[in-house]
Amino acid sequence: MSRTKLHRVLNELLQPQVIPDGCPNGLQIEGKDTIYKIVTGVTASQALIDRAIELNADALFVHHGYFWKGEDACLTGMKKQRIASLLKHDINLFAYHLPLDVHPSLGNNAQLAKLLDIQDIENLESGKLSIALKGRFSSALTPQALAQRLQDVLGKSPLLEQVPKPLISTVAWCTGGGQKYIDLAASQGIDAFITGEISEQTIHSAREMNIHFYAAGHHATERYGAKAVGEYLAEQYGLDVKFVDIANPA
The missing domain is CATH 3.40.1390.30 (NIF3 (NGG1p interacting factor 3)-like)
Structure with a gap:
């Protein structure tokens, strides 16, 4: 599936325009034009990115992405490392925060x-x-x-x-x-x-x-929305999707 079509499918599914949020929802970092494999998870941490790289993913779909309202906009330290890893491997990052919380069946x-x-x-x-x-x-x-x-x-x-x-x-x-x-x-x-x-x-x-x-x-209560969206994409569009759970006691 093309990146553009996947973005459209996700926006139609999750309706980010309906609910105000503290971050941009949708495609946060642009990667490959064509997507074959997607990794889903809760947070776009370095550990999840590293796993996506190991699995040769073309896209990450997460609940907690980047660019939160009020955060420092500078690309330094941990934030720089995460984004550099995604860009180096040409991995798309899709993130949906509140829209993923409230979806009536997959949220x-x-x-x-x-x-x-x-x-x-x-x-x-x-x-x-x-x-x-x-x-x-x-x-x-x-x-x-x-x-x-x-x-x-x-x-x-x-x-x-x-x-x-x-x-x-x-x-x-x-x-x-x-x-x-x-x-x-x-x-x-x-x-x-x-x-x-x-x-x-x-x-x-x-x-x-x-x-x-x-x-x-x-983390424990929010593992299931991203997983459900991934299963939906696999069933409806035949995409290769894998949910990766990065353990977090919080």
Whole structure:
């Protein structure tokens, strides 16, 4: 597939124009004109780039790319090394941040819901495209049972701030660094909130608003969108796509 067509396919699929973001979404670094092999992953780290080079990839597709709002624009140090590696090997870099979080079937939030068997999914935020989602479990879970489900699915033991509420029927979630949505979830009477990261104030919100809180890992909760998009490209267009998971405890 040509680079131009792949870019068009991804933009039509992920609709980056719909949601404001803190980085450019789409083709961030131009490489080969024709793409045969794609490597997908969470973050365009040097380790992922090196693996893409080893696999003779023509393109990288990631959730966390480059050129974030407010960052130093100079190409020095780690940033220079990463970009130099991509340019030297003529590898295209496609990155989609929030558009990959919110896609209704392939996105990080949708994929996590599928893995956790969450039903009746709705937007947590009203009146606009919601980054965070809410739903319910078919059968109520104890806080410990949900922690175990997260560990079984993600391969990582979550941090749990448990409150006196004995069972969890309703749940809200936002993969990655979505801890700020706990207050909105609690205000809607939801039993538990799952995200990737934790802030100091998150614990106080959980305790004082009576909502179980789970920090299950930024990387761990966001492995599944890029993987799902790669599988879609392989199935729909016959492209050779490989997901590479660079371990990250955060």
